[in-house]
Amino acid sequence: MAEMMKRIALAERPKGEVGPEHFRLDQTEVPTPRDGEVQVRVTAMSLDPYMRGRMDDVASYADPVPLGGTMEAGAVGIVTESKDPRFAPGDKVFGMFGWASHGVLPGQQLRKLDDRAPMNTALGVLGMPGFTAWAGLTAYGKLKAGETLVVAAATGPVGSMVGQIAKSQGLRVVGVAGGPDKCKMAVDIFGFDACVDHRAHGSAKDMRGALAAECPDGIDVYFENVGGPVLGGVLPLMNLHGRIIVCGMIAWYDGAQDEVARMPLANLWRMALVKRLTIQGLLQTDHVARYGEFLRDIAPKVTSGEFKYVEDVVQGLENAPEAFMGLLKGRNKGKLIVQISEE
Numbered sequence: 021m022a023e024m025m026k027r028i029a030l031a032e033r034p035k036g037e038v039g040p041e042h043f044r045l046d047q048t049e050v051p052t053p054r055d056g057e058v059q060v061r062v063t064a065m066s067l068d069p070y071m072r073g074r075m076d077d078v079a080s081y082a083d084p085v086p087l088g089g090t091m092e093a094g095a096v097g098i099v100t101e102s103k104d105p106r107f108a109p110g111d112k113v114f115g116m117f118g119w120a121s122h123g124v125l126p127g128q129q130l131r132k133l134d135d136r137a138p139m140n141t142a143l144g145v146l147g148m149p150g151f152t153a154w155a156g157l158t159a160y161g162k163l164k165a166g167e168t169l170v171v172a173a174a175t176g177p178v179g180s181m182v183g184q185i186a187k188s189q190g191l192r193v194v195g196v197a198g199g200p201d202k203c204k205m206a207v208d209i210f211g212f213d214a215c216v217d218h219r220a221h222g223s224a225k226d227m228r229g230a231l232a233a234e235c236p237d238g239i240d241v242y243f244e245n246v247g248g249p250v251l252g253g254v255l256p257l258m259n260l261h262g263r264i265i266v267c268g269m270i271a272w273y274d275g276a277q278d279e280v281a282r283m284p285l286a287n288l289w290r291m292a293l294v295k296r297l298t299i300q301g302l303l304q305t306d307h308v309a310r311y312g313e314f315l316r317d318i319a320p321k322v323t324s325g326e327f328k329y330v331e332d333v334v335q336g337l338e339n340a341p342e343a344f345m346g347l348l349k350g351r352n353k354g355k356l357i358v359q360i361s362e363e
């Protein structure tokens with residue numbers, strides 16, 4: 021009997037919060053590669069906040085997943101058959117295989133992995149999220165020793181890399197994370213100077229007070245991952261010529277309308293003018309040409325243990341929807357990965 025491939029498809033588009041009814045697990049035969057293509061058994065896939073946006077049928081920087089289509093994801097796996105001379109069975113690769121146990125992609129869309137770092141690091145610390153942090157800071161951060169940087173989702177793969185890069189360049193680094201355990205992780209594992217629990221400071225006013233206590237000289241760089249009350253607390257503390265790198269706004273991905281979402285635009289505009297802020301959108305795909313530079317800079321720091329990373333590994337493709345819903349609620353501790361088969 022032909023080998024079967026499991027995949028998770030988008031069954032329905034969510035209106036608000038994501039639920040199990042929006043996904044469907046099904047099976048098809050493993051596709052056969054044509055000339056130039058490579059067949060892969062996926063060992064692990066990444067779950068990332070951007071996937072929430074792909075579930076909505078709205079204009080964005082990328083097309084939505086079509087109804088019935090396989091949910092999108094970056095994944096690592098082992099080549100099982102190759103019609104591209106650059107790849108051979110047994111090679112370890114990264115590619116956009118989606119939420120699936122197997123896949124076929126053109127060889128030019130795959131990246132071969134070496135054995136210097138564990139395979140799953142290509143999904144997190146040395147993959148797209150780590151690269152996003154590095155690209156955003158090196159292109160737009162204008163970091164200076166002695167300045168103060170704030171980043172939320174501080175223990176996730178983007179936030180923890182942002183914090184560690186900024187710390188290594190002599191900044192005071194203050195994280196924001198959900199709950200005392202994650203705050204402890206930010207300080208003890210990732211070396212943040214301090215971390216504010218956003219669950220204990222649920223309004224913009226409370227968040228402002230808590231951040232002000234940890235940022236006595238104000239905030240020079242805000243790496244924006246979340247929006248919501250955290251952003252509301254940060255804005256009044258921004259220093260003259262401050263930089264805000266807008267990377268994500270997970271608090272609003274489900275369409276939540278909090279006090280900050282409703283804040284008059286005129287206030288923000290006035291603040292941008294008075295403080296001469298630079299507000300810079302960041303899309304990691306704009307920077308892919310610098311991926312090699314990122315690996316040359318960061319991979320040695322990761323393999324030497326100078327930069328830390330934490331992975332939260334869920335077993336089994338069928339558990340991906342539940343894990344993804346947890347990610348949107350902050351239930352992951354570190355980079356969320358679904359292990360699909362053995363390496």
Ligand code: NAP
Pocket residue numbers: 068069070148149152172173174175176177178179196197198199202218245246248250266267268269270271272302303304305347348349350351352354355356
């Ligand atoms: P992550 O940290 O692994 O997971 C998301 C985290 O967001 C959750 O664990 C949770 O952490 C936090 N969160 C969820 N809801 C929140 C809320 N209402 N208020 C405050 N925090 C909340 O995610 P990641 O992969 O590192 O990504 C971080 C951000 O970067 C996301 O916004 C993502 O969309 C963005 N991103 C953008 C690009 C780009 O090219 N622009 C690329 C990659 C990622 P806590 O429990 O600590 O709050």
